[in-house]
Amino acid sequence: MLTTSHILSCSPPHLVCALAEQVLARYDRDAVTFISGPRCVLVQLRMIEGVAETVFNGGEILVTETRLELAGQFGFGMVIGRDPDHATALAVLDAALRMPGDPHADLRPRIAELGQALSAAYERRFAAAAATRVEFETF
Template sequence: MYPITHILSCSPAHEVAALSATVLARYPAEALVFITEPRTALVQLRMAEGVAESQFNAGEILVSEALLELAGHFGFGMVIGRDLQHATALAILDAALRMPGDPHADLRPHIDALSAALAAAQERRFAAAAATRVVFDTF
C-alpha cells in the first residue's frame, strides 16, 4: 500500500483534479486560502550510495508545489514537473483528508482505485524489465 500523497502525485492529473473539485463543491469559495501561490521550484534529488549507504545529492528536479488552507486545515501538494493544477489539487485533497472526523471518507474508495491502478502499472513495468534480465551464471 502506498501513502496517499504518493498515490495522488503519481495518478493522472485530471483524476486528481476531479476529486479535488468534489471537495471544493462542499465549501464556499472563501474557505480556500492560498498561503503561497502555486509555483515551480527546484529541489535536490537525494540518493543513497549502494555500498556505504551514504547520502549524496544527485542533482536538481523541477517540481510544482502548492501550499494552502481549506476551511482552516493545512494542505500541501508537490509533483515532479511543471503542473501547477495537479499540485493544487493534491494540496486540496491533502487538506481535506487531514480534517478531523474524516468528513471526506467517500474519497477513500476512489483513492483505493487509483492505488490499485498504480500498483498494476508498476507490476507491468517490472514484468517488462524482468523479460530483459540477463542471467550471467548461464554464460
C-alpha cells in the first residue's frame, strides 16, 4: 500500500501542482505563510545492508523542501532533485489533508487515482526487469 506522501512525491509534478491549485483557490492569498523554502539541500541517503541488515549512509542526495502554513495548518513537502513548484505543492496538499474535520476530503479520490496509476507503472517496470532475470541454477 502506497502512502499519500509517496504517491504525491512520485506522481507527475504537473498533476500534483494542479491539485494544489484547486486547494489554493479556496483560500485568500494571505492564507499561505512560508516558514522556509522552497530550498535545495543535501540529505543523507540511508540504506540497509542486505546480509547483516545494518543501516549505513550511502551518500548524499539533492532534495527540494518547503515548509509552510495554510490557514494556520503546518505543511511539509520534499522531492528528490531541484523542483520548487512540486515541493511547494506537496506542502500545500500536506497542510490541506492535515486540517481538522477533513475539509479537503474531495482530494482523496484524486490521490487514489494517482496511486493506482503509480502502482501500474511500478508493475510495468517490475515486469520489464523480471524479463531480464537470470536463473543462476540453470548455469
